[in-house]
Amino acid sequence: MKILFVLLAVTQLHLVTPARADGELIALQAALDVRDQFVTALENKDFTQITHDSMGSAVDFLAQDLRQNYSDEEMASKLENVWRVNESLFFTAKLADIGDHAPLIPKIEDFFKTLSDKYGSVILNLPLVQDIRTLNFAIPVVFNPKGSWQSTDYDNRIEYRKHFIPFANIVTYYGVLVACDYFAAKSSQPDLKKVCKPAAEKLKFAMGRYIAPPIADWIFKQTNKQVVITDHDRVYNTADELRVAIQRQGSN
Numbered sequence: 556m557k558i559l560f561v562l563l564a565v566t567q568l569h570l571v572t573p574a575r576a577d578g579e580l581i582a583l584q585a586a587l588d589v590r591d592q593f594v595t596a597l598e599n600k601d602f603t604q605i606t607h608d609s610m611g612s613a614v615d616f617l618a619q620d621l622r623q624n625y626s627d628e629e630m631a632s633k634l635e636n637v638w639r640v641n642e643s644l645f646f647t648a649k650l651a652d653i654g655d656h657a658p659l660i661p662k663i664e665d666f667f668k669t670l671s672d673k674y675g676s677v678i679l680n681l682p683l684v685q686d687i688r689t690l691n692f693a694i695p696v697v698f699n700p701k702g703s704w705q706s707t708d709y710d711n712r713i714e715y716r717k718h719f720i721p722f723a724n725i726v727t728y729y730g731v732l733v734a735c736d737y738f739a740a741k742s743s744q745p746d747l748k749k750v751c752k753p754a755a756e757k758l759k760f761a762m763g764r765y766i767a768p769p770i771a772d773w774i775f776k777q778t779n780k781q782v783v784i785t786d787h788d789r790v791y792n793t794a795d796e797l798r799v800a801i802q803r804q805g806s807n
Contacts, residue, residue: 719771
């Protein structure tokens with residue numbers, strides 16, 4: 556019986572050494588820190604920079620995918636150039652002048668049309684492509700809750716949620732993934748990066764399920780009362796909690 560308990564304990568820890576466990580905790584804590592920075596930015600309605608950085612990361616990942624899986628340096632470079640030339644729109648665009656559900660960066664959407672013409676519309680189903688397109692169309696609404704996108708034909712609060720929640724999910728995902736990857740790489744144990752994608756997925760789900768909806772409503776209503784997001788709303792508050800959740804998912 557004693558041996559059984561030892562084996563169970565080893566299985567739960569995925570045979571990690573103390574050094575590996577410490578490395579995992581550092582990487583996962585970095586992911587949680589970025590999640591919390593984003594929540595603070597949302598509460599302060601000052602989330603331009605972190606959104607810009609997350610969309611830039613998604614663009615980088617897609618360019619890397621085009622190079623590695625499609626051997627297409629031309630399209631990868633074109634995407635990077637479109638982003639580099641137009642990324643300043645995050646900080647300079649007059650969002651109130653953008654029409655109903657128009658993209659923040661039209662040239663990004665033009666690029667995806669070219670990509671679709673080359674590889675077929677199926678390429679638009681790639682998660683990376685869908686994430687970039689979602690951000691591109693959601694940002695003008697999210698950044699401008701009282702804008703010209705509003706309509707008398709439907710509940711605009713619900714419409715705002717429909718843009719805000721996917722937006723918050725995607726920014727959370729790429730923000731925490733990059734932070735976790737960075738600290739995992741610095742740990743001199745590159746295989747720790749395996750924990751980063753599950754962590755990003757867990758935090759993305761928690762953002763959409765618990766954190767984003769009340770913030771979306773609060774921003775849309777433009778009230779003077781600050782929304783209160785508690786630790787309970789965040790679901791995962793420590794690196795240990797996040798690691799246990801990932802391990803539990805892996806055993807299902």
